[in-house]
Amino acid sequence: xxxxxxxxxxxxxxxxxxxxxxxxxxxxxxxxxxxxxxxxxxxxxxxxxxxxxxxxxxxxxxxxxxxxxxxxxxxxxxxxxxxxxxxxxxxxxxxxxxxxxxxxxxxxxxxxxxx
Amino acid sequence: xxxxxxxxxxxxxxxxxxxxxxxxxxxxxxxxxxxxxxxxxxxxxxxxxxxxxxxxxxxxxxxxxxxxxxxxxxxxxxxxxxxxxxxxxxxxxxxxxxxxxxxxxxxxxxxxxx
Numbered sequence: 001x002x003x004x005x006x007x008x009x010x011x012x013x014x015x016x017x018x019x020x021x022x023x024x025x026x027x028x029x030x031x032x033x034x035x036x037x038x039x040x041x042x043x044x045x046x047x048x049x050x051x052x053x054x055x056x057x058x059x060x061x062x063x064x065x066x067x068x069x070x071x072x073x074x075x076x077x078x079x080x081x082x083x084x085x086x087x088x089x090x091x092x093x094x095x096x097x098x099x100x101x102x103x104x105x106x107x108x109x110x111x112x113x114x115x
Numbered sequence: 116x117x118x119x120x121x122x123x124x125x126x127x128x129x130x131x132x133x134x135x136x137x138x139x140x141x142x143x144x145x146x147x148x149x150x151x152x153x154x155x156x157x158x159x160x161x162x163x164x165x166x167x168x169x170x171x172x173x174x175x176x177x178x179x180x181x182x183x184x185x186x187x188x189x190x191x192x193x194x195x196x197x198x199x200x201x202x203x204x205x206x207x208x209x210x211x212x213x214x215x216x217x218x219x220x221x222x223x224x225x226x227x228x229x
Contacts (some may be wrong), residue, residue, distance in 0.1 A: 043219040106158030
């Protein structure tokens with residue numbers, strides 16, 4: 001089954017404790033992206049990647065890191081989480097060409113709480 | 116820089132009535148426009164998209180949207196609401212010369228009443 005998976009789905013942590021949220025897709029998509037969703041603000045893009053070793057900042061990259069060492073994986077790293085990073089996080093992926101151009105497939109989300 | 120405004124954070128419609136969700140965008144170059152739907156406790160699913168060509172775009176579940184450049188709008192409609200249309204809807208824009216960056220609207224929560 002074609003899908004984007006995220007782990008963990010739920011995470012409660014404390015300020016300053018490094019964490020990684022994993023994202024993996026099995027559709028051979030070149031493009032992957034991370035978003036956070038907050039009430040009243042919609043989705044805001046954190047980072048995106050056009051291919052392996054190619055990443056770029058979205059609108060809200062502060063406090064986050066990403067890496068793209070393999071095509072299928074795009075982990076989101078919070079080196080020192082703070083309470084304002086409490087949010088619902090989505091990973092998405094897409095082809096860069098063909099009829100599916102621009103159609104992003106979203107993962108199920110990771111709900112992160114930073115105390 | 117691109118941006119998206121969705122008018123109305125909550126919309127209530129009667130079953131069988133017209134659904135109209137409004138989206139206005141700003142973009143310095145030709146935009147790519149999208150509507151996504153989010154059901155409770157799920158990720159987003161693409162309803163439809165406009166890239167080039169025909170300005171009236173048909174999507175899944177009976178939804179359609181029309182790109183109006185003069186009005187910088189991309190409103191979403193469905194002639195007859197169904198109970199299963201209750202969800203949150205997001206409009207999004209990507210600029211044709213900087214593909215990869217996306218801006219989403221704040222979302223519109225649709226409630227369908229019997």
